[in-house]
Amino acid sequence: MADSERTFDIGAYFATRALIEGYAEKERLVGVEMFMLRPDRWYEYPRWRCSKGHVSTNYLISTELGPVCLDCYEPVSLTFPEDKGGPLAPAESVKQPDSKEVRP
Numbered sequence: 001m002a003d004s005e006r007t008f009d010i011g012a013y014f015a016t017r018a019l020i021e022g023y024a025e026k027e028r029l030v031g032v033e034m035f036m037l038r039p040d041r042w043y044e045y046p047r048w049r050c051s052k053g054h055v056s057t058n059y060l061i062s063t064e065l066g067p068v069c070l071d072c073y074e075p076v077s078l079t080f081p082e083d084k085g086g087p088l089a090p091a092e093s094v095k096q097p098d099s100k101e102v103r104p
């Protein structure tokens, strides 16, 4: 598919972001430290997810779209460290982090 034929699925992008925000909210509710609405630990080994289910430790910077997927050039969002490629399961099924580290 040529770049000019590529369409950006804004609905899938926001649905993916909403699921990721559900994961972040579950961690916030157990009291972990947050930065920019994401748990601190997500930034330690950051992973990025696009709306097509690709998860990577890297992304490209697009001058038009910002950070985009290496595989399909869809915009990416910071995702949790345990995330794997493929469909993102609803946040209810997320396993809580084992360590409930309390920081001063």
Ligand SMILES: [Zn+2]
Binding pocket: 050, 051, 052, 053, 054, 069, 070, 071, 072, 073, 074
């Ligand atoms: Zn992708």
